[in-house]
Amino acid sequence: MNANLALILTAAATIGCGVYLILERSLTQVLVGIVLMSNGVNILFLVASGPAGGAPIVGEGPVEEMADPLPQALVLTAIVITLAVTAFLLAMAHRSWQLNQHDDVQDDVEDAAIRRLAEADAASEGYDLSVEGADDPALEEEGA
Amino acid sequence: MNHLVALPVLLPLLGAGATLMLVRRPRVQRVVSMTVLVAVAATAAALLHQADHEGPQVVWIGAWPEPLGISLVADRLSALMLLVSAVVTLAVLAYSIGQGMTGDERERTPVSIYHPTFLVLVAGVSNAFLAGDLFNIFVSFEMLLFASYVLLTLGGTSARIRAGTIYVVVNLLSSSLFLISLATVYAATGSLNLAQLAQRIGDLPEPVSLLLQLLLLTTFAIKAAVFPLSFWLPDSYPTAPAPVTAVFAGLLTKVGVYAILRVQTLLFPDSPLTGLFLWAALLTMLIGILGAIAQSDIKRMLSFTLVSHIGYMIFGIGLASAAGISGAVFYVAHHITIQTALFLVVGLIERRGGSTAVLRLGGLARLAPLLAVLFFVPAMNLAGIPPMSGFLGKIGLLQAGLDDGTPLAYVLVAGGVVTSLLTLYAVVRTWALAFWRTPQQAHEMTVALREQDPEGSGGGPGGGGITHRGHIHVGVVTFAAHNPEGVRQAHDPDAQDRDLYQLLRDGELPARLPWSMKLPAMALIASSLALTVLAGPMFGYTDRTAADLLQRDPYISTVLGDDR
Numbered sequence: 001m002n003a004n005l006a007l008i009l010t011a012a013a014t015i016g017c018g019v020y021l022i023l024e025r026s027l028t029q030v031l032v033g034i035v036l037m038s039n040g041v042n043i044l045f046l047v048a049s050g051p052a053g054g055a056p057i058v059g060e061g062p063v064e065e066m067a068d069p070l071p072q073a074l075v076l077t078a079i080v081i082t083l084a085v086t087a088f089l090l091a092m093a094h095r096s097w098q099l100n101q102h103d104d105v106q107d108d109v110e111d112a113a114i115r116r117l118a119e120a121d122a123a124s125e126g127y128d129l130s131v132e133g134a135d136d137p138a139l140e141e142e143g144a
Numbered sequence: 145m146n147h148l149v150a151l152p153v154l155l156p157l158l159g160a161g162a163t164l165m166l167v168r169r170p171r172v173q174r175v176v177s178m179t180v181l182v183a184v185a186a187t188a189a190a191l192l193h194q195a196d197h198e199g200p201q202v203v204w205i206g207a208w209p210e211p212l213g214i215s216l217v218a219d220r221l222s223a224l225m226l227l228v229s230a231v232v233t234l235a236v237l238a239y240s241i242g243q244g245m246t247g248d249e250r251e252r253t254p255v256s257i258y259h260p261t262f263l264v265l266v267a268g269v270s271n272a273f274l275a276g277d278l279f280n281i282f283v284s285f286e287m288l289l290f291a292s293y294v295l296l297t298l299g300g301t302s303a304r305i306r307a308g309t310i311y312v313v314v315n316l317l318s319s320s321l322f323l324i325s326l327a328t329v330y331a332a333t334g335s336l337n338l339a340q341l342a343q344r345i346g347d348l349p350e351p352v353s354l355l356l357q358l359l360l361l362t363t364f365a366i367k368a369a370v371f372p373l374s375f376w377l378p379d380s381y382p383t384a385p386a387p388v389t390a391v392f393a394g395l396l397t398k399v400g401v402y403a404i405l406r407v408q409t410l411l412f413p414d415s416p417l418t419g420l421f422l423w424a425a426l427l428t429m430l431i432g433i434l435g436a437i438a439q440s441d442i443k444r445m446l447s448f449t450l451v452s453h454i455g456y457m458i459f460g461i462g463l464a465s466a467a468g469i470s471g472a473v474f475y476v477a478h479h480i481t482i483q484t485a486l487f488l489v490v491g492l493i494e495r496r497g498g499s500t501a502v503l504r505l506g507g508l509a510r511l512a513p514l515l516a517v518l519f520f521v522p523a524m525n526l527a528g529i530p531p532m533s534g535f536l537g538k539i540g541l542l543q544a545g546l547d548d549g550t551p552l553a554y555v556l557v558a559g560g561v562v563t564s565l566l567t568l569y570a571v572v573r574t575w576a577l578a579f580w581r582t583p584q585q586a587h588e589m590t591v592a593l594r595e596q597d598p599e600g601s602g603g604g605p606g607g608g609g610i611t612h613r614g615h616i617h618v619g620v621v622t623f624a625a626h627n628p629e630g631v632r633q634a635h636d637p638d639a640q641d642r643d644l645y646q647l648l649r650d651g652e653l654p655a656r657l658p659w660s661m662k663l664p665a666m667a668l669i670a671s672s673l674a675l676t677v678l679a680g681p682m683f684g685y686t687d688r689t690a691a692d693l694l695q696r697d698p699y700i701s702t703v704l705g706d707d708r
Contacts, residue, residue: 045330070330
């Protein structure tokens with residue numbers, strides 16, 4: 001099949017930006033990342049549908065010149081699902097802001113526990129690093 | 145053409161609409177959703193009978209020309225999964241009604257949306273089992289995931305929003321990956337219908353089909369929580385209400401396992417990737433169970449055993465022999481019932497004992513003897529004590545591994561036995577601490593733990609009781625240091641700070657559990673025991689299923705209608 005290079009590059013760039021944003025801590029940025037990424041994936045479906053053609057409506061033109069309608073239907077479904085997901089994530093970000101005054105993704109329980117362990121261990125076992133370790137601003141900043 | 149096949153999807157969806165309209169009539173709402181689930185279970189039983197005696201059943205939705213439309217297929221595998229999931233969801237719904245919808249009165253959850261969401265979840269799970277094309281599988285994953293997002297964050301408490309964020313983002317990533325793999329599959333073959341793909345993928349160049357296979361497997365492995373992709377699970381499941389965790393643990397990961405099994409046997413029969421599967425299975429089993437041992441909260445412990453036991457099923461699928469697949473299918477059926485039953489019982493423990501942290505519990509065996517039996521039986525079944533179904537399932541898989549005879553398969557057999565023993569250790573430890581000792585001993589131990597903390601209580605609740613390199617030693621029992629308070633606190637900031645002894649002293653616990661909660665849990669445990677009694681016919685059925693799956697022909701020819 002002949003693939004459209006411009007579409008592939010667009011999809012790659014969009015998905016790349018999306019992944020970068022998803023790795024951020026703020027849920028709003030994650031949300032933008034997810035929207036970007038799903039748009040990139042939708043463009044990928046256009047690549048999969050082959051060369052561009054006429055509107056796939058019977059009577060509009062010869063059947064051989066029509067674009068493949070199935071990927072378009074799939075993209076439509078994917079867009080609807082992304083819309084719902086975006087709404088839900090926005091609601092979660094809002095709720096998180098209501099509860100915590102920020103919408104950062106918090107550490108999971110094990111992470112939090114391990115950090116507590118590290119701090120407590122340093123204090124109780126006489127690690128010489130304890131003073132610096134306990135006051136490390138980076139640890140505080142990332143705290144749940 | 146069998147219109148019965150569409151019912152397990154249609155009925156819950158219609159029921160969801162009806163219950164949404166009946167928001168102000170909770171009693172009618174309950175009747176509607178129970179009726180729907182009973183009907184789904186009956187349909188599933190009928191489909192099981194037909195699929196076993198008459199071959200796969202197909203229905204084409206929307207009257208499109210046949211290979212183009214949307215097909216729902218119920219073969220032996222789908223029908224069995226459908227029946228087990230219907231029974232389990234029915235029990236869970238009955239339990240949650242007994243619990244007063246979603247429990248926890250103090251959280252004031254919006255109970256009116258519980259029933260519609262639960263029914264959408266059931267529709268999604270049924271659709272995933274029946275779907276005859278990849279895109280339909282994607283849509284059903286989205287259906288059940290969306291319902292699960294809502295159920296997981298029910299009430300919107302801080303702990304649930306935290307767990308929900310991780311769960312939602314991970315699943316969105318895997319959905320995007322799924323879409324990417326769908327686009328690639330379509331670009332390569334020009335179809336998404338499973339039966340057509342089964343014919344076309346064989347013609348592709350090997351690197352292309354390997355790429356498609358790995359993309360799909362990665363997607364499904366995230367859903368199924370296979371080792372390197374499993375870390376989201378133990379963190380997100382335990383915060384939800386007990387019945388929700390139960391149905392997630394029972395069904396959602398198994399949908400992923402089902403998808404892996406279907407794709408492996410139907411689309412890529414020539415590329416079993418046995419080495420990859422077996423390593424993934426081994427690591428899933430061992431790392432999962434080691435995680436379970438380190439937990440002191442029963443819900444978290446069970447979430448880790450859930451991950452661990454997914455490894456057994458992956459093991460069976462990876463062997464790609466009739467015996468292996470048969471064992472895996474049996475194990476899926478066994479594990480859905482048993483894991484759901486255990487989480488329901490944990491919900492009972494939480495209600496009776498006020499907590500699920502083992503350090504706060506004690507003496508439940510005397511306090512609530514029936515509850516003790518209800519925990520003990522499925523716990524032993526999970527660990528695989530003969531003669532229960534867990535033992536039979538494991539024996540089936542280990543036998544298949546020995547038949548395979550490669551060194552790696554022997555390693556897996558050893559790994560399976562070790563995992564089984566460690567599971568036994570994990571559940572027996574929970575049993576000894578939560579059920580056997582007296583509440584007073586439990587209280588004294590907690591106090592002792594606090595006093596051993598060299599820093600006193602200065603470190604706040606999270607720092608309590610750390611003595612040596614992050615471990616606490618009391619007698620012969622060792623705990624990871626964060627256990628007494630930390631995990632519980634981080635999970636559920638509203639958790640009461642008193643242990644069972646203090647709660648009993650203050651007389652703040654319900655004296656007995658409602659039968660409406662105990663009966664569904666008992667029914668599920670009974671069905672897991674029935675799986676033991678009926679293991680002979682059941683293995684006969686799974687053997688036929690495995691033969692079907694390996695042969696591929698009944699499925700393809702029924703869907704594409706070659707033989708008519």
